[in-house]
Structures are given as C-alpha cells and as structure tokens.
Amino acid sequence: ASLYTRLGGQDALVAVVDDFVANVAADKRINGFFARADIPRLKRRLVQQICAGTGGPCHYQGRDMKTAHAGMGIRKVHFAALVQDLQKTLHKFKVPMREQKELLAILGPMQKDIVAH
Numbered sequence: 637a638s639l640y641t642r643l644g645g646q647d648a649l650v651a652v653v654d655d656f657v658a659n660v661a662a663d664k665r666i667n668g669f670f671a672r673a674d675i676p677r678l679k680r681r682l683v684q685q686i687c688a689g690t691g692g693p694c695h696y697q698g699r700d701m702k703t704a705h706a707g708m709g710i711r712k713v714h715f716a717a718l719v720q721d722l723q724k725t726l727h728k729f730k731v732p733m734r735e736q737k738e739l740l741a742i743l744g745p746m747q748k749d750i751v752a753h
C-alpha cells in the first residue's frame with residue numbers, strides 16, 4: 637500500500653497537518669516566520685503536497701519549495717525545529733516508526749531548497 641494509505645488517507649492527513657501547524661504556531665523558535673502567513677491556505681497546500689508526495693490522489697497546486705521560501709532567511713536550525721514539531725505530531729498520532737521514517741525521507745531532501753545559503 638502507498639504511504640498515503642498507510643498513514644490513514646485524507647482524514648488522517650488533514651488531522652496530522654492541523655496538529656503540526658498548531659505545534660509550529662506555538663513554537664517560539666520559528667513562529668515568527670509565519671506571522672503574516674495565510675494559515676488555512678498553508679494547511680491546504682501542505683495536505684496537497686504530502687498527499688501527492690506519498691502516493692495519494694492529489695495534485696500539489698502551490699509554488700515549488702525554492703520559490704515559496706525565497707528571501708525568508710530560513711536556517712538549518714529553523715528547519716530542524718519544524719521537523720521536531722512534525723515528529724511530535726507523528727508521535728501523538730502513534731504513526732509507526734516505519735511510516736515516520738518514510739515521511740521524513742520525503743521531506744528531508746527539501747531542506748536544500750528551503751534553507752537560505
């Protein structure tokens with residue numbers, strides 16, 4: 637089965653993204669970056685992106701990661717903080733380690749496009 641299906645499909649993904657974005661919004665290390673963000677749109681796009689990237693029936697309609705994060709000055713520490721916030725959610729939702737690793741293996745390589753050089 638696809639990672640999308642093993643994660644529980646669309647409803648589970650929406651719940652994970654909701655909780656994850658709430659963690660980010662509460663995380664003083666990085667929430668300043670999101671001060672002017674359109675959070676409902678960000679959530680929709682994250683759901684689309686993860687759905688599409690894990691083999692689900694979605695098309696990602698947002699910008700590419702380089703364009704979306706250009707000029708923000710995001711550093712490795714910020715990226716690591718966001719990944720920690722996601723891991724908190726995956727742990728809370730009792731996502732098995734195998735699926736956690738697969739998801740992070742999809743997101744991890746995006747760091748090179750998101751972190752400022």
Ligand code: HEM
Nearest residue numbers: 666669670673674681682685698699704714715718743746
């Ligand atoms: C693997 C890690 C990440 C993924 C998958 C990701 C994904 C996304 C996506 C899909 C968007 C929406 C793009 C669009 O609407 O066209 C976005 C926007 C954004 N991301 Fe990320 N992102 C990641 C890491 C980060 C980090 C580390 C930060 C800052 C600490 C960050 C800050 C933002 C901000 C501020 C926006 C703009 C929101 C807005 O203007 O409405 N992202 N990201």
